[in-house]
Amino acid sequence: xxxxxxxxILSIFFMLPIFWSITSSFKGIGEIFSYPPTFFPKxxxxxxxxxxxxxxxxxxxxxxxxxxxxxATLLTVPVCLMTGYSLxxxxxxxxxxxxxxxxxxxxxxxxxxxxxxxxxxxGLGLVNSIWGxxxxxxxxxxxxxxxxxxxxxxxxxxxESAKIDGANEWQIFWRIVVPLSxxxxxxxSIFSFTWRWNDFVLPLIVVNKKSLFxxxxxxxxxxxxxxxxxxxxxxxxxxxxxxxxxIIFLLFQRWxxxxxxxxxxxx
Amino acid sequence: xxxxxxxxxxxxxxGLFFMSLFVLVPIASIFFISFYSWNLLSPMRFIGWANFKxxxxxxxxxxxxVVTFKLxxxxxxxxxxxxxxxxxxxxxxxxxxKIFRAIFYWxxxxxAIAGAxxxxxxxxxxxxxxxYILRTLGLSPIYWLEKPLNALFSVVLSGIWxxxxxxxxxxxxxxNIPQELIEAARIDGANRWQTFWYVTFPCLKNTNLLxxxxxxxxxxxxxxxxxxxxGGGPGYATTNIALYIYRSGLTQFRIGYxxxxxxxxxxxxxxxxxxxxxxxxxx
Numbered sequence: 001x002x003x004x005x006x007x008x009i010l011s012i013f014f015m016l017p018i019f020w021s022i023t024s025s026f027k028g029i030g031e032i033f034s035y036p037p038t039f040f041p042k043x044x045x046x047x048x049x050x051x052x053x054x055x056x057x058x059x060x061x062x063x064x065x066x067x068x069x070x071x072a073t074l075l076t077v078p079v080c081l082m083t084g085y086s087l088x089x090x091x092x093x094x095x096x097x098x099x100x101x102x103x104x105x106x107x108x109x110x111x112x113x114x115x116x117x118x119x120x121x122x123g124l125g126l127v128n129s130i131w132g133x134x135x136x137x138x139x140x141x142x143x144x145x146x147x148x149x150x151x152x153x154x155x156x157x158x159x160e161s162a163k164i165d166g167a168n169e170w171q172i173f174w175r176i177v178v179p180l181s182x183x184x185x186x187x188x189s190i191f192s193f194t195w196r197w198n199d200f201v202l203p204l205i206v207v208n209k210k211s212l213f214x215x216x217x218x219x220x221x222x223x224x225x226x227x228x229x230x231x232x233x234x235x236x237x238x239x240x241x242x243x244x245x246x247i248i249f250l251l252f253q254r255w256x257x258x259x260x261x262x263x264x265x266x267x
Numbered sequence: 268x269x270x271x272x273x274x275x276x277x278x279x280x281x282g283l284f285f286m287s288l289f290v291l292v293p294i295a296s297i298f299f300i301s302f303y304s305w306n307l308l309s310p311m312r313f314i315g316w317a318n319f320k321x322x323x324x325x326x327x328x329x330x331x332x333v334v335t336f337k338l339x340x341x342x343x344x345x346x347x348x349x350x351x352x353x354x355x356x357x358x359x360x361x362x363x364x365k366i367f368r369a370i371f372y373w374x375x376x377x378x379a380i381a382g383a384x385x386x387x388x389x390x391x392x393x394x395x396x397x398x399y400i401l402r403t404l405g406l407s408p409i410y411w412l413e414k415p416l417n418a419l420f421s422v423v424l425s426g427i428w429x430x431x432x433x434x435x436x437x438x439x440x441x442x443n444i445p446q447e448l449i450e451a452a453r454i455d456g457a458n459r460w461q462t463f464w465y466v467t468f469p470c471l472k473n474t475n476l477l478x479x480x481x482x483x484x485x486x487x488x489x490x491x492x493x494x495x496x497x498g499g500g501p502g503y504a505t506t507n508i509a510l511y512i513y514r515s516g517l518t519q520f521r522i523g524y525x526x527x528x529x530x531x532x533x534x535x536x537x538x539x540x541x542x543x544x545x546x547x548x549x550x
Contacts, residue, residue, distance in 0.1 A: 003355075003356040004356075004363065006352070006356060007353070007356050007357065007363075007367050008367075010349075010353070010371075011367060011370050011371065014370065014371060014374065014427075014428070015370070016389065016396060017382075017385040017386050017388070017389045017396075018385060020385070020388060020389055020395075020396045021384070021385040021388055021389075024388060024394075032394065033393070033394060035393055035394070036399065036402065037393075037394045037395075037396075037399050039399075078281075079281045079282050079285065080282070082278040082279070082281055082282060083278070083279055083281070083282030083283075085275065085278050086275050086276065086277075086278035086279035086282075087279065089275060090274055090275040090276060090278070090279065091273075091274045091275060092274035092275070092276040098279060098283075102282075102286065103544055104537065104540055104541065104544065105286060105290045106540065106544075107484060107536050107537065107539065107540025107541075107543070108290055108294065108533070108536060108537070108540070109488050109536075111488040111489075111490045111509045112488065112509075112529070112532055112533055112536045113290070113293040113294060113297075113529065113533070114490075114509070114512060114513055114516070114517070114529075115512060115513075115516035115517060115522065115525040115526060115529055116292075116293035116294070116296050116297055116300070116526065116529060117289065117293045118516070118517060119293070119296065119300070119522070120288065120289065120292055120293050120296070135285075135289075136285075136288075136289045138285045139282055139285035139286045139289060139290070144282060168272075169272050169273065169275060169277075170272075173278065194376060197378065198376075198377070198378035198379065200378070200379055200380050200490075200491040200494070201490060201491060205517060215378075216378050216379075216380040216381070216491075219378075219380050219381060219384060219495075220380050220494065220495050223380075223384050223387070223495060224498075227387075231388060231391075231394070234384060234388075235384070235385075235388060238380075238381040238384040238385065239381075241378055241380075241381050242377055242378065242381045245376050245377055245378065246373070248376075249369075249373050249376050253369055256372070256376070257368070257369070257372070257435065
């Protein structure tokens with residue numbers, strides 16, 4: 001009994017910010033800044049949401065974000081698959097070395113190398129280009145390691161017997177490894193999409209043209225700009241960017257939970 | 268070429284290419300460009316150790332390290348105990364546990380900026396829910412984000428939205444403990460607390476260390492959440508090393524100086540990372 005009470009009270013505390021930002025986003029400008037604040041909106045209004053769509057280019061940012069998230073996912077999944085396969089099932093002598101080399105990139109995230117990463121991206125001419133938010137994200141350490149762990153469980157005998165049957169390495173990869181990796185590919189796609197959807201660091205360093213902003217980048221700038229005057233719109237914008245992650249989570253809950261429990265995947 | 272294909276090295280090439288370009292090259296460049304003065308406009312100028320000397324005498328740099336470690340010192344223990352108690356409460360495979368695991372996990376999936384926006388609104392002095400509750404209870408409201416020490420605590424408080432991930436790590440750890448051990452303890456007459464304290468907890472030694480170090484790593488890399496919640500302020504009160512490097516490098520364009528500080532940041536991240544890898548190998 002005590003455990004349930006503890007969990008329920010804590011979960012209420014966890015959900016409070018979400019509750020507060022949803023109810024507040026339906027308050028009109030007059031009400032949202034009224035003192036003392038109201039618990040539920042007295043005159044619920046869609047003002048904020050309409051404003052976000054009409055005046056704050058939500059749809060443009062949505063298009064940019066979707067493009068980045070979808071294209072990056074399409075590129076990263078095959079790369080993760082190949083890298084994972086090679087690191088798990090390769091027979092080259094330096095495999096151990098490369099396993100180590102790739103493993104420590106898990107801890108060198110974009111935050112750590114922000115400025116040097118910017119310089120590399122600038123050198124490639126990708127600053128203020130939508131590809132600047134995609135290409136540097138093709139290699140993902142977490143995704144690669146989920147793939148390595150998954151590939152290790154593929155029985156070697158399966159690969160060997162295919163070889164005996166006369167399949168070459170490409171055929172083994174295409175006809176055995178890829179079909180066996182469907183669950184892995186699904187997990188990686190869901191995670192990769194969410195990572196790119198949520199990403200802030202890469203868009204922040206790559207883009208400063210508003211027409212290329214992703215949703216999170218736009219949210220940060222709108223919050224700075226409108227925060228003092230129009231929280232209804234800020235919260236409406238923020239809530240709209242959260243909804244897709246909630247839908248993805250509800251749809252693929254099992255994948256997420258299993259993903260972190262077996263592959264050590266974050267997010 | 269045939270050898271490359273036969274040993275499956277060829278499958279490594281695309282990943283190796285992108286990894287080198289966006290991880291190895293930036294890291295390697297740290298150790299060169301940190302010796303230059305550069306603002307992107309004028310040509311680079313070699314200045315020897317000057318950036319590092321300046322770093323050592325820059326009080327804002329030291330401040331950013333202190334902030335980084337304060338956030339760690341406050342946040343890591345809170346995350347650890349919160350996620351451990353949640354895992355203890357929710358490790359069973361019943362309906363209640365499954366539902367609440369999902370509830371506690373899902374904020375981890377939320378975009379950091381949106382999350383910070385929600386917390387910022389909670390912390391608002393006049394219109395935030397926290398002060399609303401305090402006033403309702405007859406207490407005086409708090410400047411959650413406007414005072415240096417409060418802002419630091421508020422950043423840590425908003426960080427508890429990350430515990431779901433650590434909770435899942437603990438639950439995985441619990442589920443890997445052989446059930447026979449726990450039953451044997453029960454049969455020998457140990458109560459729940461004794462079982463936890465003498466059997467479960469020692470079995471988790473590795474998971475404990477792993478959670479601790481991973482949460483240190485996450486704390487070390489926190490950036491987006493603070494950026495949107497406090498912007499590093501008030502003043503420099505919540506400017507950790509990531510934010511300070513960002514400010515110096517990408518808003519003031521003191522590139523060489525930002526590189527020099529990146530050396531320190533990189534070494535910190537690397538040390539934490541190597542400890543984690545070590546622990547994982549033992550598991």
